[in-house]
Amino acid sequence: MKAMRLRTLPPSNRNPRRRRILRTVQVLPTLMTAGNLMAGLLACAYMIDAGAVLGTPQAGEIESYFTKAAWLIFLGMFLDGLDGRVARMTRSTSAFGAQLDSLADVVTFGVAPALVAKTLFGVTFPDVSSRILFVVCLIYTMGAALRLARYNVESERLSREGTPHVTRVFRGLPSPAAAGVLAALLLLRGEYAAPAVLRWTEWAILLATPVLGLLMISRMPFSHVMNRYFDRERAGPLTVVILLVLLYLVVVHFIETVAGLFVLYALSGPVLTLTHRLFGFPAFVVHEDHDEDEAEDELAADAAEHALDLRGGSEPDPLDDEPQGTGTDLGR
DSSP states (O other): OOOOOOOOOOOOOOHHHHHHHHHHHHHHHHHHHHHHHHHHHHHHHHHHHHTTTTGGGGGGHHHHHHHHHHHHHHHHHHHHHHHHHHHHHOOOOHHHHHHHHHHIIIIOOOOIIHHHHHHHHHHHOOOOOOHHHHHHHHHHHHHHHHHHHHHEEEEEEEHHOOOOOOOOEEOOHHHHHHHHHHHHHHHHHHHHHOHHHHHHHHHHHHHHHHHHHHHHSSOOOOHHHOOOOOOTTOOOOHHHHHHHHHHHHHHHSHHHHHHHHHHHHHHHHHHHHHHHHHHOOOOOHHHHHHHHHHHHHHHHHHHHHHHHHHTTOOOOGGGGGTTTEEEEEEOO
């Protein structure tokens, strides 16, 4: 009987320290997304605490709760923009990260702003029915959830095809921008003690909440500001001047400038749509970035093909002759 001889494996060329560093780097985007989720959850917690002190001697602390919640929404916005960039820089993008990011966005930019608005309305509009106020906030939250779901469909199709793509136009108001409008108006309300300013901002938040929800699920174009106007190919002397002016305004009048920029961005979609219908420009309103339309048409085509396979037959695809972007707009 021959004795068994153990083979000695060659030493591995892989550096275990490098693998540990790589794993640590890949965790960074997830930690930032978790920070975004934590910021949204903490903003909700502050609003629950604010509701608990209504009608008590601690009712004077409510304004501080509103301010903290607004800043936490901005913190979540900062982390939401940072996690994607870090993931691309470290080449650690994944479907898991995209889904986790959307779930965090639903909380921070969908639930938290609506809860902040509902709590504020309970303080500033006590005579309005609570059911009406709930419906107003529900429109906003549902709009954010549908907007994020639609964006996931688009991103999944692009990642499956491996198509290089730079987004220059959003179809529908992005949920972070919608949350930024409410948070900025809330900070503007806390900045001024004049009763007229307080009442103006309170009415603005009441009217903006359902409108923002509808803008998120609309088909209106909203420019990706960084990719369209501030990329390397398009940047010029005028871009530098605009950035310097904005930097000066942010330093001198931070809250007013931020509130004005978010409100102007939310109004840009309706203005661009109206301008195109009246004068026919800008062209990118209808001729650029139809990815979400294409993704929905592709899903409908896949469903029709699957149904035909089940029946064992085949027939021409009716979507081939259908104009792009037709069909229901509910989920867009």
